[in-house]
Amino acid sequence: MRVQMLGLCRFSYVGLRGYQVEHQSYEERRAYLYDPERLARRWFWFTEIALPAWRAQTDPDFTLVVMTGPDLPEPYLSRLRDLAAGMPQLKLELVPPMERHLAACRAAIAPHADPSADVIGHFRHDDDDAVAVDYIEAARKDFRRVKGLWKNEGKLSLDYSRGLMMRFENGKMQLTPRICHNMGVALTVFLSPDAEETALHYDHSKIATWMPGVAVTRPLMFIRSIHGDSDSGAMGPGLPWQIDADALDRQLTKRFELRRQKLERLARNIL
Template identity: 25%
Template sequence: RLEALLEDLPQARVTVQPPRPQREVMKELLNTARQNRKDPCLQFRFDDDDAVAVDFIETLRTAVADCAAFLPRHRSVAFDWNKGYNARFGADGIRAAQTFRPFYTAALAMHVRGGCPRTIMNFGHEKLPQFMPALSFPDKPMFVRGHNGYNDSRQKGVKPVRLEPVDDEMAAMFRQRFAIDVEAVKRAFSG
């Protein structure tokens, strides 16, 4: 089923790994995926219930180009888009709330200098600015973070977020900005 979902995304690969610590697996996979380790690369990480805006990659590439003179002086540089939404998806559609959260997992990327073995998985997402220069962009909503009862969004000590049903205007924005259609969500969770 997962492979069928990725048919139209040739750059995505499904790999099967024996059980071991997730960070170690991800670091290894990221470095193995680099076509030429002597070249710089851009890395990002998402949880399985995260989404980014349809222009995330384009916006990231523009930010990297704007920093072209700065990047070679650092082993790694973080790029953070910190405005987005927490959302819950279900048979009743989408419930959401706008959020501002610096260095959240979604809409966070890292430029890695050529020859550097670091990966974005070497660091906790909120700790990236402790180990490298970091740029934050609070301009436009760039992520949707799943907020539900079956993943790490509900860990102990996490402050509850009040989510409201999306109105027509917000539903249109979700469709345009994130390619998430409220009617498709309802159908997917009702079937």
């Protein structure tokens, strides 16, 4: 059974819906998203936290669609083009502002869905979060173990629940180990290739109302960033898990290709 892994990352996309911070017009939304200082911070999250592990995936057979607007200010539009040119898995889609956010997401994803796949593993990825370097490999492997559940309904969620909450405040970084179910990051929604939906069509906090789901609580698989630009700054419900400081720093490097000292140094200059 051939599984396509297909993700969507929104980078300051100007649409009126789909976010917890609301605006009444495209102009208000554009002014908020395209503020130069905010864009500099988003670029920091995306390139320094999200991208390292995507570049280092142990299974490179995946597609990550980066969705933004055709009027994204320079130099960021050119930078995204350069990133896509240098990373085969990264696909840039320029979607004009649309009121219906899910339709915009579908427009970005549809050109990259492979109709010859047996199943598509859809995932969403916020530009300030990270998945572990073996997320794609693990999702394919674990889907094979539970594919019978998918065959029954044509839908299945696979949730990697062990992660780190990375809070940036006043130029400092705090890591809190948490087990959180269906956070959105490292959550895969397996659908048939002809399905109209994407991962964004399902509210991750209510995903059990639409499909069966499997939670995998080991190993450490995600980082969720919390900071002043977060769409939602709450840590949310979850369970703590224990790891000493030195081991945590080693896991940060081993699992996510990140280094605490570098991130703290960059954060002091950007945030």
